[in-house]
Amino acid sequence: FMLTQPHSVSESPGKTVTISCTGSGGDIDHNFIQWYQQRPGSVPTILIYEENQRFSGVPDRFSGSIDTSSNSAFLTISGLKTEDEADYYCQSYDNVDPVWVFGGGTKLTVL
Amino acid sequence: EVQLVESGGGLVQPGRSLRLSCAASGFKFDDYAMHWVRQAPGKGLEWLSGISWNSYSLGYADSVKGRFTISRDNARKSLFLQMDNLRAEDTAFYYCAKDILRGFLGTIDMWGQGTMVSVSS
Numbered sequence: 040f041m042l043t044q045p046h047s048v049s050e051s052p053g054k055t056v057t058i059s060c061t062g063s064g065g066d067i068d069h070n071f072i073q074w075y076q077q078r079p080g081s082v083p084t085i086l087i088y089e090e091n092q093r094f095s096g097v098p099d100r101f102s103g104s105i106d107t108s109s110n111s112a113f114l115t116i117s118g119l120k121t122e123d124e125a126d127y128y129c130q131s132y133d134n135v136d137p138v139w140v141f142g143g144g145t146k147l148t149v150l
Numbered sequence: 151e152v153q154l155v156e157s158g159g160g161l162v163q164p165g166r167s168l169r170l171s172c173a174a175s176g177f178k179f180d181d182y183a184m185h186w187v188r189q190a191p192g193k194g195l196e197w198l199s200g201i202s203w204n205s206y207s208l209g210y211a212d213s214v215k216g217r218f219t220i221s222r223d224n225a226r227k228s229l230f231l232q233m234d235n236l237r238a239e240d241t242a243f244y245y246c247a248k249d250i251l252r253g254f255l256g257t258i259d260m261w262g263q264g265t266m267v268s269v270s271s
Contacts, residue, residue, distance in 0.1 A: 070255075082263060083195065084261075085257055089257075094257075094259065137254070138200075139254075142194075144194040144195065
């Protein structure tokens with residue numbers, strides 16, 4: 040099972056951006072999807088778990104969803120701020136073996 | 151203070167071994183699964199291995215299966231990663247991470263600061 044993300048996206052402050060995470064080798068909704076943010080020079084932090092649950096302290100500008108027709112998960116960030124510039128990773132689990140799978144990461148530029 | 155502190159990284163020759171340690175504090179260590187995740191410089195996250203709260207369930211990425219061994223000592227609140235037969239492609243920052251569940255198919259909510267492993271002759 041693999042997760043594929045766009046390498047980079049960019050958007051202006053105040054706008055809304057959506058980052059995709061497409062599954063291959065299995066159904067995207069077979070296991071939960073998580074989203075992590077990694078700002079430059081920092082360790083990752085959890086944003087969304089179990090597809091659409093915001094972790095404690097995460098602003099409601101961040102939301103998660105899935106679309107089974109495209110076998111994809113999405114992270115949507117509204118009201119973009121310059122502090123949202125970071126790498127974003129989706130994560131799930133293999134459908135057969137007990138192993139984690141990370142997407143390749145998407146670099147968000149807010150300019 | 152709630153934290154994870156890794157140690158044991160360094161420069162090692164290909165084919166040699168290294169043992170990473172992670173000291174946990176500020177939370178009930180034996181209530182949670184733990185993970186090792188690495189990140190090569192300028193690259194993405196790669197999950198390596200996970201271990202359940204009681205060590206009964208283990209998981210390994212294909213890239214390290216048979217070479218790396220995860221273990222934990224709940225009494226010492228410590229997590230370990232024994233890395234054998236190291237390769238150049240194992241060069242990365244290695245992060246210790248805590249799950250929110252007892253089983254390791256959960257979510258990471260805490261990361262250490264990482265320890266750098268460089269494999270080179």
